[in-house]
Amino acid sequence: MQAAIRRPRANHLDLAQRILDVARQRGFGPGTRLPEQQIARLCNVSRTPVRAALRLLTDRGMVEWQAETGYRLAIDPARQAPQAADLPNAEEDEIADAILRDRAARRIDGTITASGLMRRYAVGRGAVLKALKRLEAENLIERAPGQSWLFRPALDGAEVLAESYEFRLVMEPAAILAPGFRLDGARAVALRQRMEALLAMPDASFDIRAFHAADAEFHALIAHGTANRFVAEALAGHLRLRSLPGASRGLSLFRLRQSTREHLGILDHLESGQFEVAADLLKVHLRLSRNQRPHAASRGAPALFGAISRPN
Incomplete structure (x- = not known):
């Protein structure tokens, strides 16, 4: 990571x-004009950050600018349901991701300091502190006495993995069944297209990274849909923990495909408003995933439908 590379500001990314x-x-559809003043009013901000956010979207091809007409939408958000992953990272986000990658690879210890990270990544103190605050907010690290920070337990051990599945079996179905659950239809349509495209891929070219992204989006969709803010926050934090580099190993292609089909089946019932059926299918999905990881399965019930392989 180079300190000289300027990254977008986090508030501009959030506004984008x-x-x-x-x-x-x-x-809004493709071609809709996006006057700065109107966008500022809709987002309750001033025009200056709106201009910076629109430039970010223009750089990513989501918005286009013409001297005669100004900014116009270049995509159909209802179909593409663009997410933050489509946008570049702020400097503190890249530092935070680098910290997590290095911790997963055991290149850094479980105790870190801002000064040590500044030397390691050749970046300023302000950016490092913002990265540490982001990781703390996501419950991945905690302050220690003095100037140190400690990593919280990651999903890299049998006991922690088993507890992760126990947590998800309680919380994710409950998120669906909590009063007021509402599925984001545009995100669901876009996710379905991504998962169907994955299943259409031949084994030799199956995109494992795309699977992980779709898997994370599926479970984020559930967390986003619940009307209970405490359940949503707990699931979002745990999903971030699951997405850490090295958190998932030994995945078989068979299980990746099977898991994708299970996601699609659950999505069918969510889209039709059959939330109780969707919650039951989600429990089966999580139990299958848990019981095909031998160490995690030892903490729970006998495997359902026989052992298949290792899941996500």
Whole structure:
């Protein structure tokens, strides 16, 4: 990582995502004009950050700019349901991701300091502190006495993995069954297309990284849909923990495909409003995944439908 490379500011990235969300919610289609003043009013901000956010979206091809007409939407948000992953990372986000990668590879210890990270990544103190605050907010690290920070337990041990599945078996079905659950239809449509495209891939070219992204989006969709803010926050934090580099190993292609089909089946019932059936299928999905990881299965019930392989 080079300190000389300028990254977008985090507030500009957040605003860029908010503009996409507003466009989707209001039914904006390709070619819709995006006057700075109107966007500023809709997002309750001044015009200066709106201009920076629109430039970010223009760089990513989501918005286009013409001297005669100004900014126009270049995509259909309802179909593509663009997410923050489509946008570049702020400097502190890249530092935080580098910290997590190095910790997963055991290149750094479980105790870290801001000064040590500044030397390691050749970046300023302000960016490092923002990265540490982000990791703390996501419950991945905690302050220690003095100037140190400690990593919280990761999903890299049998006991922790077993507890992770126990947590998910309690919380994810409950998220669906909590009063007021609402599925984001545009995100669901876009996710279905991604999963169907994965299943259409031949084994030799199956995109494992795309699977992980779709898997994370599926479970994030559930967390996002619950009306209980405490359940949503708990699931979002745990999903971040699961997405750490090295958190998932030994995945078989058979299980990746099977897991994708299970996701699609659950999505069918969510889209039709059959939440109780969706919650039951989700329990089966999680138990299958748990029971095909031998160490995690030892903490739970006997394997369902026989052992298949290792899941996600």
